[in-house]
Amino acid sequence: MGCRKNKHQVLELLNGQDLAFVLGEMRQFAAKDAVNALFSSICRENPHVRWFAISCMGEAVARLAEVEMEEARIVMRRFLWSLNDESGGIGWGVPESMAEVMCRHAGLAEEYIHMLISYMREDGEDICQDGNYIEHPLLQRGLLWGAARLSDCRPELLLAKGAAADIPPYLESEDATTRGLAALTVGNLRLKVAEPVLLRLTGDPAGLSLYRDGVLKETTVGALAQMALEAMN
Structure with a gap:
């Protein structure tokens, strides 16, 4: 019941119009509770709710990393799994959420930015070529939004990982x-x-x-x- 109540409260907040206010209200939830409540909202059809959820997810996972880094890594791995064909899902809102997390937490950016970039790359014959190219047009939009977000907040890291060849x-x-x-x-x-x-x-x-x-x-x-x-x- 607690989890369901949290989701209902979070959804009400996400319908607000001021992101700064919504982020402030979301900080009243424990980081892990906020993350769990937001997962169903990052893939909502309503664009306003979905984008605010993505922004809130970024801050919530970053908050979680400050107190329980391994729990934050579990969330990042959950994101990655949802983009895997074997997951049975599609991963709506996931590339955007990963990018938002990495903008807000330097440690997670260092650990996971190469994975986001890998979704722009074809798999190669060599063992070191580990591309996970995303073909779905709508997921590509999310991936490129993530690249744009990171190019604004962590451009040096994107360039260091070779993304200059992947974007054009x-x-x-x-x-x-x-x-x-x-x-x-x-x-x-x-x-x-x-x-x-x-x-x-x-x-x-x-x-x-x-x-x-x-x-x-x-x-x-x-x-x-x-x-x-x-x-x-």
Whole structure:
């Protein structure tokens, strides 16, 4: 009953409009209780609830890591398992939640950022090539949102793990959201090699929704490409 009550209370909070207020209220829950209550919300169809849940999940897991690092690792492994074909699930909201956690906790970022990057890479013949490429278009959106989030908060770590080679191909994605998020990422990472493609994309009128700083707003691929070019110069 306690767990069910927590989920109900958390869902009510996630319907709020001020992320800072929601995060503050979520701190009233023990970190582990908050994490357990949030799992069902990071995959909600309602975009407002889902994105606020992702933000709250990031802080809750980071809080958990400060008191029980191994418990936080268990949560991260649970995320990874949900993206595994053998799990029987799809992993909605998982790449985004992993990225949010890693933005908020340096230790978990060091341990798990290579796994997030692996979902952009094909598996290779060599034993050291351990790609886990995600083909599902909607999961790719989540993955690229995660890359964009990390490029804003931990760009050096992304670059150190070789992500500079993994992001630019997504600029050619057929999906507008993926293209736009890739543009945002290469801009944050100052990837000059992508400038010619970004210049072309400034004329791309395709629309997308972008969640940033607790706000979900409408933009275009062209606007994000222009923003990326300005970030490089």
